[in-house]
Each structure stands twice: as structure tokens, then as C-alpha cells.
Amino acid sequence: MGMIAIDVNMSRLPALTGRAVAAPQCGLRRGRGQRDGVHQGRGQSGSVLMLVMAFMLVSIFIVTAIVALVMVSLSSSRAYRSRTDSVRGANDAIDLVVAQMRTNPTRGVDGSVETADYEGVHVVCNGDPGSGAISPNSIADRRVTCEASKNSRDLIRIRLRFVDQGGNSPGADVEVVDRLVYD
Numbered sequence: 783m784g785m786i787a788i789d790v791n792m793s794r795l796p797a798l799t800g801r802a803v804a805a806p807q808c809g810l811r812r813g814r815g816q817r818d819g820v821h822q823g824r825g826q827s828g829s830v831l832m833l834v835m836a837f838m839l840v841s842i843f844i845v846t847a848i849v850a851l852v853m854v855s856l857s858s859s860r861a862y863r864s865r866t867d868s869v870r871g872a873n874d875a876i877d878l879v880v881a882q883m884r885t886n887p888t889r890g891v892d893g894s895v896e897t898a899d900y901e902g903v904h905v906v907c908n909g910d911p912g913s914g915a916i917s918p919n920s921i922a923d924r925r926v927t928c929e930a931s932k933n934s935r936d937l938i939r940i941r942l943r944f945v946d947q948g949g950n951s952p953g954a955d956v957e958v959v960d961r962l963v964y965d
Contacts, residue, residue, distance in 0.1 A: 868903075869963055872930035872937040875900035879907050879928060880942060884953035890914060890924040890944060903937070905930045910941075920948030925959070936964045 879898045883889040889896055891914030896907040910925040924944040930937050939962045945955040 868932055868937055871901050871903050872905075872932065875903040875905045875930050876907075876928045876938070876940055879905050880926075880956060883907065883924075883926065884944060884956060887914065887921065887924070887946060887949065887952040890926040896926075903930050903932045914946075916949075921946055938963050 875898060878900050879896055882898075883896055888894075890907065891909045892911055894909040896905075898905045905928060907926050907928040910927060912922060913926065914924040915922040923946050926942045926944070927939065928942065929939045939960075940958060941960040943957045943959050944953050945957065946952045947954050
């Protein structure tokens, strides 16, 4: 707070007596550069306020964009994890059926159907035409197509070949001929 001074100028006051008398001119002085309550240099303080408001607005937009990006990322990662878990469960279910068929040469032959349910996944394995056919000297390798589904939605299809070594060693090896993961 500065000192307040009153300035009286009598030059503009009409004279009551007919003579020219100075009229009082009153104005308040408040420190340097201020007169009559009007601040000089006021335009600068308004521009700072506008800069602060613009900065806050940009900050709000950036924070909103980051939050939206995080929400989309979380949603897509949940969907990816769910899909990966479903495919993993389908692979496990097919592995279970394959393990049951591997050493039994009567399973997985032409026309045979093997089914299993494992943790909500339904598996159907069909023997391909000519699979396990018996010839005079040996038995053909078994070829099987297995499909896994969950809630009536196809998840995966795998075509396998059981290497039986002519019937001498059923299921000595299992080869994946083809693998298809459905979208």
C-alpha cells in the first residue's frame, strides 16, 4: 500500500465573484504510474491469464487422450488374453484326444470318430479316408483331422499323422500336417 495524495487544481472552477478563480481538480494518486484509479500496463496481466487458460485446456485434452488410449489398450488386451486362453484350451483338448488315440491302432482309422470334452472345449477327431488301411505286408499310417470348438464356435483345426511304422510300432511319432486357428 502506498501513500495516497490529493491534488487540488483550482484553475477550472468558475468564479463566484466574477473573477477567474481556479477550479479544484481532484484526483487520487497511488504510487507511481497510477492516476484516478486507472492502472497503466493492464494489458499484460490479461494475456498471462489467457496463456494459463490455454495451457490448462491443452493439458485437459492430453490427459483425456491418454485415458482413452489406456482404456482401449486394456480392452484389447483382455480380448487378446481371452482369445489366447481359448486357443490354448483347444490345443490342450486336442492333445488329450491324440494321447488316447496314439498307441491304439484301431482309433483314428478310416471312418472312425473320436470325441472328447475338456474344460468346455468340445473336440471331434475323424479318421481320414485310407487312414490305417491294412495291406498284405503292413498297415498304413493313420491320418486324423481334429476340430475343437467352444460354445459352438470353431477355434482350431489340426490334421495329424500317426507314424505307425507299418503297424510294428503304433504311434511311434505324431506329425502335425496342417494347423488352422479360426478367427
